[in-house]
Amino acid sequence: MLIQTPDWVKHAVFYQIFPDRFAQSQLPRKRLLKNAAWQDWHEMPTLQGYKGGDLWGVTEQLDYLQNLGITAIYFTPIFQSASNHRYHTHDYYQVDPLLGGNSAFKELLDACHDRNIKVVLDGVFNHSSRGFFFFHDVLENGQHSPWVDWFKIYDWPLYPYDDNFPANYGCWAGIRALPEFNHDNPEVREYIMEIAEYWIKFGIDGWRLDVPFEVKTPGFWQEFRDRVKAINPEAYIVGEVWGDSRQWLDGTQFDGVMNYLFAGPTIAFAAGDRVVPKQVQGPSYEAYPPLSAPEYARKMQELLQLYPWEIQLTQLNLLASHDTARLMSIADGDRQSVELATLLLLTFPGAPSIYYGDEVGLAGGLDPDSRRGFPLEAHWERDILECHRQLIALRHRYPALRTGTYRVLYADADIYVFARILDKEEIIVAVNRGTTSVDVTVFTDDLKSQPSKVLYGDGVAQWHNAGESIRIELSLAARSGCVVGVG
Amino acid sequence: MLIQTPDWVKHAVFYQIFPDRFAQSQLPRKRLLKNAAWQDWHEMPTLQGYKGGDLWGVTEQLDYLQNLGITAIYFTPIFQSASNHRYHTHDYYQVDPLLGGNSAFKELLDACHDRNIKVVLDGVFNHSSRGFFFFHDVLENGQHSPWVDWFKIYDWPLYPYDDNFPANYGCWAGIRALPEFNHDNPEVREYIMEIAEYWIKFGIDGWRLDVPFEVKTPGFWQEFRDRVKAINPEAYIVGEVWGDSRQWLDGTQFDGVMNYLFAGPTIAFAAGDRVVPKQVQGPSYEAYPPLSAPEYARKMQELLQLYPWEIQLTQLNLLASHDTARLMSIADGDRQSVELATLLLLTFPGAPSIYYGDEVGLAGGLDPDSRRGFPLEAHWERDILECHRQLIALRHRYPALRTGTYRVLYADADIYVFARILDKEEIIVAVNRGTTSVDVTVFTDDLKSQPSKVLYGDGVAQWHNAGESIRIELSLAARSGCVVGVG
Numbered sequence: 001m002l003i004q005t006p007d008w009v010k011h012a013v014f015y016q017i018f019p020d021r022f023a024q025s026q027l028p029r030k031r032l033l034k035n036a037a038w039q040d041w042h043e044m045p046t047l048q049g050y051k052g053g054d055l056w057g058v059t060e061q062l063d064y065l066q067n068l069g070i071t072a073i074y075f076t077p078i079f080q081s082a083s084n085h086r087y088h089t090h091d092y093y094q095v096d097p098l099l100g101g102n103s104a105f106k107e108l109l110d111a112c113h114d115r116n117i118k119v120v121l122d123g124v125f126n127h128s129s130r131g132f133f134f135f136h137d138v139l140e141n142g143q144h145s146p147w148v149d150w151f152k153i154y155d156w157p158l159y160p161y162d163d164n165f166p167a168n169y170g171c172w173a174g175i176r177a178l179p180e181f182n183h184d185n186p187e188v189r190e191y192i193m194e195i196a197e198y199w200i201k202f203g204i205d206g207w208r209l210d211v212p213f214e215v216k217t218p219g220f221w222q223e224f225r226d227r228v229k230a231i232n233p234e235a236y237i238v239g240e241v242w243g244d245s246r247q248w249l250d251g252t253q254f255d256g257v258m259n260y261l262f263a264g265p266t267i268a269f270a271a272g273d274r275v276v277p278k279q280v281q282g283p284s285y286e287a288y289p290p291l292s293a294p295e296y297a298r299k300m301q302e303l304l305q306l307y308p309w310e311i312q313l314t315q316l317n318l319l320a321s322h323d324t325a326r327l328m329s330i331a332d333g334d335r336q337s338v339e340l341a342t343l344l345l346l347t348f349p350g351a352p353s354i355y356y357g358d359e360v361g362l363a364g365g366l367d368p369d370s371r372r373g374f375p376l377e378a379h380w381e382r383d384i385l386e387c388h389r390q391l392i393a394l395r396h397r398y399p400a401l402r403t404g405t406y407r408v409l410y411a412d413a414d415i416y417v418f419a420r421i422l423d424k425e426e427i428i429v430a431v432n433r434g435t436t437s438v439d440v441t442v443f444t445d446d447l448k449s450q451p452s453k454v455l456y457g458d459g460v461a462q463w464h465n466a467g468e469s470i471r472i473e474l475s476l477a478a479r480s481g482c483v484v485g486v487g
Numbered sequence: 488m489l490i491q492t493p494d495w496v497k498h499a500v501f502y503q504i505f506p507d508r509f510a511q512s513q514l515p516r517k518r519l520l521k522n523a524a525w526q527d528w529h530e531m532p533t534l535q536g537y538k539g540g541d542l543w544g545v546t547e548q549l550d551y552l553q554n555l556g557i558t559a560i561y562f563t564p565i566f567q568s569a570s571n572h573r574y575h576t577h578d579y580y581q582v583d584p585l586l587g588g589n590s591a592f593k594e595l596l597d598a599c600h601d602r603n604i605k606v607v608l609d610g611v612f613n614h615s616s617r618g619f620f621f622f623h624d625v626l627e628n629g630q631h632s633p634w635v636d637w638f639k640i641y642d643w644p645l646y647p648y649d650d651n652f653p654a655n656y657g658c659w660a661g662i663r664a665l666p667e668f669n670h671d672n673p674e675v676r677e678y679i680m681e682i683a684e685y686w687i688k689f690g691i692d693g694w695r696l697d698v699p700f701e702v703k704t705p706g707f708w709q710e711f712r713d714r715v716k717a718i719n720p721e722a723y724i725v726g727e728v729w730g731d732s733r734q735w736l737d738g739t740q741f742d743g744v745m746n747y748l749f750a751g752p753t754i755a756f757a758a759g760d761r762v763v764p765k766q767v768q769g770p771s772y773e774a775y776p777p778l779s780a781p782e783y784a785r786k787m788q789e790l791l792q793l794y795p796w797e798i799q800l801t802q803l804n805l806l807a808s809h810d811t812a813r814l815m816s817i818a819d820g821d822r823q824s825v826e827l828a829t830l831l832l833l834t835f836p837g838a839p840s841i842y843y844g845d846e847v848g849l850a851g852g853l854d855p856d857s858r859r860g861f862p863l864e865a866h867w868e869r870d871i872l873e874c875h876r877q878l879i880a881l882r883h884r885y886p887a888l889r890t891g892t893y894r895v896l897y898a899d900a901d902i903y904v905f906a907r908i909l910d911k912e913e914i915i916v917a918v919n920r921g922t923t924s925v926d927v928t929v930f931t932d933d934l935k936s937q938p939s940k941v942l943y944g945d946g947v948a949q950w951h952n953a954g955e956s957i958r959i960e961l962s963l964a965a966r967s968g969c970v971v972g973v974g
Contacts, residue, residue, distance in 0.1 A: 032677075032678060033633055033634075033674060034673070048627070048628040048631040049633075050633055082620070082624035082626070082632075131620065131623035133567055133578070139618070140535070140618070141536055141537075141569060142535060144526070144533065145535075145536070146523045146525065146536075146539075146585065161648050186521070187520060187521055
């Protein structure tokens with residue numbers, strides 16, 4: 001089978017937005033709440049309540065995102081939901097009124113497309129919420145509800161709000177607020193397929209799928225892909241699968257997954273022993289214990305062997321998400337860890353995804369702390385923002401960084417060097433995660449060119465062709481990296 | 488102030504439909520439920536569960552309604568709701584998926600308008616449901632919800648489903664499933680106004696307002712009227728107010744009310760001592776004890792004095808609704824009671840409203856029994872249907888029956904005679920609710936013409952002009968009525 005994934009994703013730089021926390025509109029807008037008592041934007045996030053970010057606010061920040069080099073936005077859920085993260089879907093056809101509703105989303109979508117920015121939505125199709133109409137009908141009508149078979153009811157009566165009794169219905173992670181769909185019911189399956197189709201027709205550019213591994217119904221995600229791609233063959237489908245995802249990445253289901261198999265080792269290498277273990281416990285990725293360069297090289301090579309290359313190019317690579325702590329906090333405030341990992345992210349095959357705020361050095365521990373309000377400009381880490389800007393620009397400038405092959409050139413102790421190669425374009429990326437500066441000699445005859453211009457970072461690269469051995473000598477400062485090209 | 492009410496209502500014959508019970512589509516339709524386990528159509532109605540009537544089914548029955556002479560439909564609620572009566576609104580912008588959703592409603596509305604049939608929807612704006620998004624958010628986020636001020640929260644935590652605790656929030660009639668809006672909140676007020684506007688723009692011809700007397704906010708219904716009429720000056724606004732409604736019928740709020748002040752006395756007169764008291768206990772109308780003709784005359788004259796004539800012509804007159812027992816059951820199966828009352832209904836000023844099934848003699852005690860499935864043709868009471876057909880046709884033929892003045896000519900014991908007069912058109916209506924035939928002489932010089940042609944019923948009318956006294960002699964069979972005109 002010829003595997004096909006969307007071409008635009010291979011060239012995209014994603015920005016992940018948690019809509020309640022990215023931006024609140026500053027312009028007059030038609031709002032349901034005129035004097036809302038929002039939670040303080042800069043106070044610690046809580047499980048309940050809202051800070052009041054909205055989609056109009058995102059539209060107003062598109063200059064910022066475009067200047068950063070962003071070409072695609074992945075939104076955590078935006079549909080009507082009685083939770084600030086909006087994973088408790090109340091209505092799959094309505095954008096949350098706090099976010100501005102369907103009209104604000106249409107305005108945003110059009111504005112994004114005008115700038116050639118793609119928009120991917122988060123589809124939460126394993127479960128809904130206890131306020132979701134069809135489940136609510138089961139609560140109100142009990143066994144007489146015609147929607148009973150849409151869920152997994154074990155026993156009567158149901159206890160949707162009383163923790164003193166078992167929930168008596170299938171719910172995600174045992175959370176009674178999140179009743180699971182019965183995907184084996186063809187009506188449910190059709191219902192979900194039509195939601196997917198509706199929003200693709202509306203104009204979105206893809207779906208990120210929440211916990212898709214929970215859906216065991218044979219053929220479900222194959223049909224999902226077929227129906228989405230029938231409307232827009234270039235729509236992106238990316239699953240939230242944390243580990244080995246081969247069963248979903250056979251070309252018949254997802255174009256990629258959220259690449260935590262990249263995130264974990266990259267943090268474990270770049271941040272190394274700076275990682276605060278409790279900040280990486282919980283999420284199912286291996287950001288701890290620390291990895292040496294050879295161990296990291298092996299992990300990356302294994303990862304790149306795991307799926308077809310066409311899939312690798314449309315993986316959603318990331319260092320953090322709403323489901324993890326931010327690297328700044330994982331690394332206990334160490335800026336170099338963030339910059340090194342960002343270098344590795346922006347030079348890896350597959351689409352990098354920057355979790356909102358990471359580009360300005362926002363800190364945040366595990367959920368809900370990882371969902372802070374976007375900081376005031378006065379609190380931005382300028383160096384980190386500059387690092388992001390440069391690396392994103394570099395990725396856009398050099399196709400090899402996007403679709404070139406990945407070849408490890410050197411890995412020893414704290415030093416990791418690899419090349420991205422596309423036809424005649426060859427780029428070398430070198431990282432010294434150690435605390436002392438080093439001069440390292442890399443013997444290689446894998447390259448046709450001899451890139452020596454430092455495009456990013458402040459290392460020095462020099463080629464030597466004496467005798468039969470071709471080598472490059474790299475000088476790297478402590479805890480730094482560089483990108484080297486032919487210029 | 489010049490009071491203006493919609494002209495079309497003065498000439499309309501309404502049909503009240505309880506959507507779950509009137510008709511289920513027989514054609515292939517795009518349904519969410521393909522193999523729904525509906526409750527048996529002909530079994531006794533229950534509080535929970537659905538019989539599966541839908542709006543497509545109504546569309547398919549428009550020939551039937553048009554043949555009956557119906558020119559307007561008043562629907563009990565059709566919006567998404569987890570209750571078969573749909574008074575527990577879950578979403579004011581969505582027609583219930585079981586009914587076919589917004590698209591089925593659009594199809595129905597267009598088909599009705601093609602036949603010059605108006606459509607009035609039931610607006611439940613005092614309260615929503617515990618599954619309604621904004622209240623659900625309060626349940627999920629507690630005091631942190633930004634929607635807290637949209638409701639009347641007395642204390643925390645709330646107990647939406649646990650009868651062992653007080654509900655701790657304002658709810659209609661103490662029913663915790665029905666949280667009341669805080670109409671004093673300008674945001675809530677605006678929210679409701681926009682719903683009203685949305686559906687008027689969508690094309691509906693008016694709003695029937697559920698328990699509007701519960702809304703105490705000054706100016707609320709005035710603004711409601713202003714905003715609805717600004718979009719469609721001919722939109723009909725009719726309130727559910729059971730008693731003296733003067734405070735709402737001043738021309739600045741409703742065009743009329745559900746005329747239970749007509750229903751009660753008319754049943755008490757027509758059915759008299761056949762009324763089964765327990766079938767009229769509960770609803771706030773006086774269908775018991777029996778009324779003599781003079782008492783009935785006085786009640787009708789008082790009623791006609793109560794409001795401006797312009798309002799009288801757009802009252803929604805009725806004998807039964809989803810909130811009462813059906814007259815067939817109130818009168819313990821006595822068909823003549825139904826026919827006599829129907830005669831009085833169809834000849835009274837204001838728009839008559841026939842509760843679905845009443846026209847074929849459907850029985851039904853108090854709620855939920857009054858909400859039975861529409862009967863199979865084999866079970867129709869043909870005489871009652873014919874009575875309805877004839878009287879509706881007569882009303883359509885004679886403008887005096889619609890907008891003519893109402894003058895009581897005679898009221899004694901069991902005999903009630905009145906005239907409807909419009910310019911030169913004079914119609915006499917006579918009712919003998921007694922159990923023996925009578926010859927009655929009515930002296931009157933109120934009429935310019937001497938109508939003597941029996942247009943309905945099988946009485947005999949003969950005028951005598953001897954001497955100074957002009958009189959009409961009417962022969963009326965036991966428990967019968969007739970309509971007399973000039974032909």
